[in-house]
Amino acid sequence: MSEVTLGGPPPAPQVEEHHEHHPFLQHHFEDLGQQHEASTLGMWMFLSTEILFFGGVLAAYWIYRVMYPEAWAIGAAQQIWWLGAINTIVLIISSLTMALAVRNAQMGRRMGTVYMLIATLFFGTIFLGVKMYEYTKHWQEGLFPGAAFTFQWPQNPALVPKIELFMTFYWCLTGLHALHMVIGAGLLIWFIWRSWKGHFGPEYYGPVEIMGLYWHFVDIVWIFLFPFLYLIHGAHHG
Amino acid sequence: MSSLTLHDVRFVEPEATRNYITQDYGALSWLFTKDHKRIAILYLISITALFILGGFFAVVMRIELLTPEGDLLTSDTYNKFFTLHGIIMIFFFLIPSIPAVLGNFLLPLMLGAKDLAFPKINLLSWYLYIIAAVMGLYIIITGGVDTGWTFYTPFSTQFSNTHVFGVTFAAFIVGFSSILTGLNFLVTIHRMRAPGLTWFRLPLFVWAMYATSIVQLLATPVLAITLVMLMFERVVHVGIFDPALGGDPLLFQHMFWFYSHPAVYIMILPAMGVASEVVAAFTRKKIFGYQFVAYSSLAIAFLGFLVWAHHMFVAGISVYSAMIFSFLSYFVAVPSAIKVFNWTATLYRASVSLMTPMLYILGFIGLFTIGGVTGLFLAAIGLDVHVTDTYFVVAHFHYVMVGGAVMAYMAGLHYWWPKITGRMYPEWWARLAALLVFAGFNLTFFPQFVLGYLGMPRRYHAYAPEFQVLNVMSTAGASVLAVGYALPLCYLLWSLWYGRPAGPNPWGAVGLEWTTASPPPMENFHETPVVTWDAYDYPAMMKAMGETQNV
Numbered sequence: 128m129s130e131v132t133l134g135g136p137p138p139a140p141q142v143e144e145h146h147e148h149h150p151f152l153q154h155h156f157e158d159l160g161q162q163h164e165a166s167t168l169g170m171w172m173f174l175s176t177e178i179l180f181f182g183g184v185l186a187a188y189w190i191y192r193v194m195y196p197e198a199w200a201i202g203a204a205q206q207i208w209w210l211g212a213i214n215t216i217v218l219i220i221s222s223l224t225m226a227l228a229v230r231n232a233q234m235g236r237r238m239g240t241v242y243m244l245i246a247t248l249f250f251g252t253i254f255l256g257v258k259m260y261e262y263t264k265h266w267q268e269g270l271f272p273g274a275a276f277t278f279q280w281p282q283n284p285a286l287v288p289k290i291e292l293f294m295t296f297y298w299c300l301t302g303l304h305a306l307h308m309v310i311g312a313g314l315l316i317w318f319i320w321r322s323w324k325g326h327f328g329p330e331y332y333g334p335v336e337i338m339g340l341y342w343h344f345v346d347i348v349w350i351f352l353f354p355f356l357y358l359i360h361g362a363h364h365g
Numbered sequence: 366m367s368s369l370t371l372h373d374v375r376f377v378e379p380e381a382t383r384n385y386i387t388q389d390y391g392a393l394s395w396l397f398t399k400d401h402k403r404i405a406i407l408y409l410i411s412i413t414a415l416f417i418l419g420g421f422f423a424v425v426m427r428i429e430l431l432t433p434e435g436d437l438l439t440s441d442t443y444n445k446f447f448t449l450h451g452i453i454m455i456f457f458f459l460i461p462s463i464p465a466v467l468g469n470f471l472l473p474l475m476l477g478a479k480d481l482a483f484p485k486i487n488l489l490s491w492y493l494y495i496i497a498a499v500m501g502l503y504i505i506i507t508g509g510v511d512t513g514w515t516f517y518t519p520f521s522t523q524f525s526n527t528h529v530f531g532v533t534f535a536a537f538i539v540g541f542s543s544i545l546t547g548l549n550f551l552v553t554i555h556r557m558r559a560p561g562l563t564w565f566r567l568p569l570f571v572w573a574m575y576a577t578s579i580v581q582l583l584a585t586p587v588l589a590i591t592l593v594m595l596m597f598e599r600v601v602h603v604g605i606f607d608p609a610l611g612g613d614p615l616l617f618q619h620m621f622w623f624y625s626h627p628a629v630y631i632m633i634l635p636a637m638g639v640a641s642e643v644v645a646a647f648t649r650k651k652i653f654g655y656q657f658v659a660y661s662s663l664a665i666a667f668l669g670f671l672v673w674a675h676h677m678f679v680a681g682i683s684v685y686s687a688m689i690f691s692f693l694s695y696f697v698a699v700p701s702a703i704k705v706f707n708w709t710a711t712l713y714r715a716s717v718s719l720m721t722p723m724l725y726i727l728g729f730i731g732l733f734t735i736g737g738v739t740g741l742f743l744a745a746i747g748l749d750v751h752v753t754d755t756y757f758v759v760a761h762f763h764y765v766m767v768g769g770a771v772m773a774y775m776a777g778l779h780y781w782w783p784k785i786t787g788r789m790y791p792e793w794w795a796r797l798a799a800l801l802v803f804a805g806f807n808l809t810f811f812p813q814f815v816l817g818y819l820g821m822p823r824r825y826h827a828y829a830p831e832f833q834v835l836n837v838m839s840t841a842g843a844s845v846l847a848v849g850y851a852l853p854l855c856y857l858l859w860s861l862w863y864g865r866p867a868g869p870n871p872w873g874a875v876g877l878e879w880t881t882a883s884p885p886p887m888e889n890f891h892e893t894p895v896v897t898w899d900a901y902d903y904p905a906m907m908k909a910m911g912e913t914q915n916v
């Protein structure tokens with residue numbers, strides 16, 4: 128900031144602590160440690176908001192499940208359980224690659240981080256692909272609620288509105304989850320670019336770690352959705 | 366430190382005039398600011414505009430209610446007016462009021478920090494607010510909405526032919542603005558306190574904001590998801606809350622009130638925080654029972670989550686759950702009462718200086734007490750069956766929300782106005798306005814307790830002729846109240862140019878915010894303060910002041 132000095136000796140070269148000049152240290156934090164702690168805490172708080180967000184619709188799901196157990200079982204039987212199982216495995220693997228990405232960032236391995244993030248993105252995309260396939264199929268089978276709902280249950284037609292209710296929750300829950308995946312994928316692309324630029328290293332890996340928290344959270348949500356939506360069919364095997 | 370430059374020495378204006386307002390000029394420097402003080406100003410302007418709009422609807426409704434016949438507005442328009450009034454006042458004015466304006470401005474100052482933890486998210490939350498507000502305005506212009514601010518199903522999802530989707534979407538968005546504010550505050554309080562500023566040295570305003578933020582963080586997402594389900598039901602025509610399709614409308618009410626009861630604490634906890642600051646400053650005493658007041662904020666935040674079904678006593682919940690929720694509702698009044706007793710104890714035998722902020726706070730304590738005690742009436746199941754959905758409820762919640770929260774907001778605005786703007790407001794006019802507000806408020810709302818007890822239902826544009834006298838009183842009071850609110854609008858603006866310069870600490874108050882210039886510089890403090898004293902340490906301060914005078 129100084130251009131012209133007013134007499135006296137020339138300014139001494141700036142000998143401040145290395146970390147205070149880190150390019151990603153925001154001006155209102157004292158040091159990178161404080162910045163890291165604040166961002167991590169912020170993400171945990173955001174996740175607690177998310178828990179209540181999903182918790183609300185899961186609570187509603189659960190209440191109706193208790194009210195209409197049979198319709199819920201029939202609805203679950205309409206899902207292809209092994210597609211859900213594949214997606215579960217895919218997401219668990221993606222969580223592993225995400226964790227490895229964090230590790231690589233901590234160790235300062237630039238390309239390792241990039242590859243692991245790309246792998247995470249890859250598995251995330253597979254998940255979304257499978258989900259799209261399921262959605263298309265449901266749509267064709269008349270399992271989208273509302274006017275498009277043409278699904279029949281001749282054994283007991285009175286159950287149809289309740290099966291529709293199940294499918295309403297199915298679409299709401301998986302839709303919100305998929306939306307979180309899409310956002311996560313967008314973030315991953317940005318993080319791949321940043322790691323490739325070499326932004327992260329042993330003293331500054333916080334953002335990757337926080338991205339990881341988000342990604343793991345979205346995975347865990349799926350770990351709950353999978354049994355709730357696919358595996359509760361009881362006697363009604365699909 | 367870098368050495369002096371020519372620039373520094375010769376061409377720079379004196380320190381005091383370079384502050385967060387004069388740092389940069391031009392609209393863009395405001396619209397893209399990340400400074401918490403500037404964002405607070407953005408919020409101040411926006412919520413004031415919406416307060417005026419919400420007030421407009423209220424005034425027209427009160428004029429309609431001058432006569433028993435529904436002559437000024439059709440019943441449909443009246444429905445829209447009370448809906449829009451409620452939505453604007455709750456979601457767009459009162460919930461953001463103290464947190465987003467005063468909290469935003471003061472929290473970093475009180476903590477000795479340069480800014481909130483996430484300045485960009487802070488700006489984002491204002492933009493979300495504005496997007497939602499613009500959506501709301503668009504909806505008002507194109508026909509409005511008539512569900513009541515509670516959006517009860519199945520009316521909102523199956524029957525109403527107004528803009529339910531748009532308005533719930535706007536409420537959804539403004540909810541995220543509120544969540545982000547809360548998140549930002551929580552992290553800031555945890556991680557950005559100045560050295561030495563331990564938890565029990567924090568001003569009680571900070572404790573109140575902390576408790577508020579917890580509620581914002583944990584209750585608002587439930588409203589958000591409830592509104593998502595409502596929108597889904599309305600657009601796709603499914604029956605999540607529609608009994609004809611297997612759904613249950615009571616579930617909507619449970620989920621709505623799971624948010625909206627705690628939300629009343631989003632509105633009142635910050636007000637309690639302001640009350641503690643102002644009482645301490647104008648009695649020059651420590652707040653009696655500091656720790657009790659601090660913990661009671663947390664207790665309110667916690668207990669507030671357990672009482673929601675007291676809004677549903679007549680909606681068809683079981684007698685047993687009604688009894689449990691009634692019982693728990695009595696509990697939630699305890700921490701509020703603790704606060705009132707502690708403020709009273711602080712005032713006891715103090716020499717109270719009756720400046721405007723203190724006048725408002727005295728009003729707050731009295732009116733909040735009336736509001737809270739009538740809340741206990743309502744929490745008694747038997748009595749509630751008699752007065753639910755009557756003007757008694759209207760009076761109750763206006764006593765807490767307007768008599769309580771808005772009064773405290775006005776107190777805080779006056780108390781910190783010199784800090785925010787660097788200017789004093791005109792004391793005489795401000796006292797006059799405070800008295801008008803107090804008188805007008807009581808004249809407006811006290812008759813409504815009587816009206817409700819006599820059986821006048823809420824949410825109708827016409828009423829039985831025998832209720833007219835009390836309604837005329839209420840409308841007369843509303844006119845006084847309107848003048849009381851219009852005055853500050855004028856003299857506060859006036860003071861920006863003609864007010865007496867305030868200096869850093871016009872009230873002689875303790876608290877880090879008073880140790881920096883008014884208006885504060887962009888970075889708040891030139892050096893990070895180190896705190897070695899407790900909150901409200903007036904005795905020590907007075908001693909120290911004596912010492913400096915001796916020097």
Ligand code: HEM
Binds near residue numbers: 701
């Ligand atoms: C002392 C603690 C309180 C208790 C026990 C209490 C109790 C109640 C009860 C039982 C009702 C329902 C009345 C009915 O619908 O029949 C009610 C309504 C209401 N209360 Fe309170 N309350 C308390 C404090 C507050 C506070 C602090 C606020 C706001 C800042 C507030 C705002 C409201 C609102 C907005 C309604 C009406 C909601 C509607 O139907 O539109 N209350 N209160």
Ligand SMILES: [Cu+2]
Binds near residue numbers: 629672673675676
């Ligand atoms: Cu309540």
